[in-house]
Amino acid sequence: MRVLILDFDFFSAVGGGQTFYRRVVSRHRRMDFHYPSRGPDLKAAMRRHLPANAVPFGFDSFTDVWDVISRLALEWLDVDHLALLCRIALAWQGSSFDIVEIPSFFPAAHLIRPVFAAYGIAVGRVSIGLLGWLSTSTRNAYQSEGIGKHAAIYADAERRSMAAADIRYTISDLHAGLNAERELPIATVDMHDALEDFPLPAADPPGEGPPDLWYVGRLDRNKGPDLFVEIAARLPRSLYGRCRLAGPDNLWVDGERWSHRIEALAAERNIEAHYVGQLPDEEVRKQVYGGRSLLVVPSRTDAFNYVAIEALANGCPVLLSKHAGVAGFLAARHPSIAPPIIDPEDIDGSAMALRRLLETYPQSALTLRENLRRAPLPRPRQDFMAAIWSGAPVRSRQSDGDLSGLHSRILAQQPLAIPAARNWRTRGGEASAPVLSCILWMTRPDAEAARTLVSLSGASLPGVEVLVVDDGSSPGRPVRRAIRAILPEARILRQSAQGRVAAWNRGLAASQAPHVCFLEPGDGFDRWLLESMMATLRRGEPDAVAIWAAMRLLHIDGRPYGASENRAASAAEGEQVPDARSIAILSRPALDRTGAFDTTLDRLSWQDLWLRLARTGRVLRHRDGWAWRWMESPSDGAAASSEERARLEAKRQTLERWSAVAAFSGIASRTETSS
Structure with missing residues (x-):
């Protein structure tokens, strides 16, 4: 599990919240914790003492993101927080986190999904730790400190932050009681687990005289x-x-x-x-x-x-x-x-x-x-936050609508195309020849395509060849300009509007690598996923002909689809046969033997191709890492369900078509799992 904690330098900073996060990191060794640093925790003298799973990262506090936020008409506090989150997001564009954890004294949970989604960052859950309220601290401050008048603004940001989070927890019963009126579930951490494990003191106090x-x-x-x-x-x-x-x-x-x-x-x-x-x-x-x-x-x-x-x-x-x-x-x-x-x-x-x-x-x-x-204090337990972070997410419904609107306004500013975003993008290693051809079908320069290009730009696998098939976009070459702004090294092919299947075949014919991956706008994946999948596939060759991983479906503003909204969000975990909601790497020699996509089958083309491939060798399933698809209609649950029903019906028809094929009965058993 990968966790982003939005607190700064908490291994060198002093405070109760920072102490709590240090204990969380040290007692969850199987999780990787990333957190922003303004410098102190990045110093070599400090890095030597950090746990192996504590990963501070640098960001530029002065990066100009005004082009993104200047037209959003937000309260000054949200503008400050939004600018900070944009600068942090630049370092992680096109990536993913299972958990984004934010302390309550940074009341910006309501901005995380709109900002991170605009930068192509997939977020499983947003968690807020109630470690102290900024509004309460402000009200307790001296009037001469000049911030007492802002307490009401802070309180409003805290209310929206609480409403937008998926998970809320507190570290004391006192805080749980103070927040009961907020009408959203709040878990309470057993703080025994976050205490230092001291040995028992000597029987007698030291020294003599007054203390x-x-x-x-x-x-x-x-x-x-x-x-x-x-x-x-x-x-x-x-x-x-x-x-x-x-x-x-x-x-x-x-x-x-x-x-x-x-x-x-x-x-x-x-x-x-x-x-x-x-x-x-x-x-x-x-x-x-x-x-x-x-x-x-x-x-x-x-x-x-x-x-x-x-x-x-x-x-x-x-x-x-x-x-x-x-x-x-x-x-x-x-x-x-x-x-x-x-x-x-x-x-x-x-x-x-x-x-x-x-x-x-x-x-x-x-x-x-x-x-x-x-009666000594009990020993702290390991992994004490796992149950809280895996709890059922509960958000305010009104917050969902507010977040969607803000996300659309941020997207309109094209944050992935600004110079600062290009400067922060990572690049995969070089290779003497392409090892993987990623073929992206694209019809217009939209946000979904931009996110996919950002994921491709950051892939850690050396030797990734990117081919973008421009499928009948409007005159003026807007697709070409959008591609060049994000991934200038991509090869661009053009065809009249013939659809995704024909576009993938067009890219396949032009590809030069021994393995191929077919993508559409909105597909994203962890930086190292392609490299990990390729390594597993190579170990299985020549018997293995393909490897696939299920995709998680995300609303356009970054919220994962739930089982109650869309069965596609959970069905992929049980799938044994891959389909169009998978990210896959296929052997080019195997495709040469079986043939490319059948353009006459439309929705059935993916299932048809998989079934033909499975007759020629082993198909591996990969379970390590994130892959996802951003969906274009975030709030239309009915449309999502309709699309899923159509997909399942197409799959049913395909299975009927192949039911007479003798080799088909063994396909599921020949789909093997890798990790």
Whole structure:
């Protein structure tokens, strides 16, 4: 499974969402995770430490995509997000992902399918992880930070993002409750699976005397470092040792940083509180978790808070905000180690709770460690997201219509033809002679044909010869211009309007490679699929004469057809005999023996050709990798069903025609599976 996570540099960035994604990657070794990097995770020093299945990729944050988005008349926030998604999509045009995962603090799930489909990227499911809301963070921010007025715009983007996703999940019961009114199913991750697996702490807390007070987290108003200082300032100085804050610093206002604000506040309150910067993980474990410490978590909002539970797991007492998702998790799952809970904006009440905890620190630390020994945290499981990502997709019906309209408007800007798209396209390796002729039937320069050309341009197989048969397009050579804009090395043949079967025969007669692949506009495939299929076919030759893989059918805006809309979406998985909804590589010598397509059979021509080929050798089925077909009528389920019924009827007629052929009864058994 291939997953794209739309979060940046999360192996070097600090934050709860980034920690969660690091754990997801490390505990799903059989999945490949791609994610955009602005530089840090691409550095050699970082790459050496990444898991083998973590694949950061670069993109150009300054690529000019204004030609694509300037006429779309969108809200400013959507324009910003759309531009970012276009720049990311440039790196993956013509490719596919089983899952595209986006965190809720990037409220753009409603833009993923329209943008990615316009760049020919097939997406199985869009998943949104509820790891914190931008609107909530904005409402909690100081007015002087200048973004409070935008909270309503963020909230609207979040609503549309939630409606457009196929899968939604949260990391705490608190967030599940807060999102219940959104009327869409939300799964809850068992966060035991996303925690670090710490050994049990020693029975006795280290050191002597009063413990140090610690705040560990990002310095911004949502996490409440100012509340930490206010609470600590109300305590007798004799109750604690040092007072320390650690974590990433942030800009507060007018060039002033939060660390400066906190130190100034501490001076005003006459308290010796010091910001020690962002500590490496090993130093947090040593100084905070492993020291004689007490951790205060005064968050105004917090989806979970890893630091709190990791401190507890190491035997470090904690004072915890009621606004942190981990508070409910501990109360429900681990009441014996659940810490005192506070309302952090009730400064006096929080100070009293902290004072009680400090006055009883030795016994509190001993009891916490004893309870951990009696009931340790369960070990994390592998593959914990698999069940969530494979759940039944549920979207808002209104969202489907909105997405289709936006996709059409993006397509009208011809995003695959802009110079930036050409600059990012990959090319397959060179070969001394063609090894595969891909023959594309084309009648007009539409988006479906552009997507197929992009897939062909990125194929990893060396020696791919592309022949495009222009089947009676309008005067002025628009087809030729469209081809040259995307795949200038393609050979272009022209015929009067005779249909796809005649076009494929025309291309076959002109092809020079020992293997051929017949395509029509809308066909797409993974970059390495042709190479993988060719390798399998070559191993089976000369007995094997062809290899095929089923195609997934996609709406024009990128949504997969479901079984309830179109049986073609699921029927291919059970097919034993290939048909026109397959991508196939055929042996040219075998075709020379059997003859080309019978142009008199129209819809039956594919089945007829397969049946003739199967009489001459083995037909292999390939199951590894994606192939797909973009359908021209995305919202017309009746039309799709009608087309499928016609296809099945054509197949039935073909089978009847060949029922008298003695070799036919063995065709299904001679169709072998490869992987």
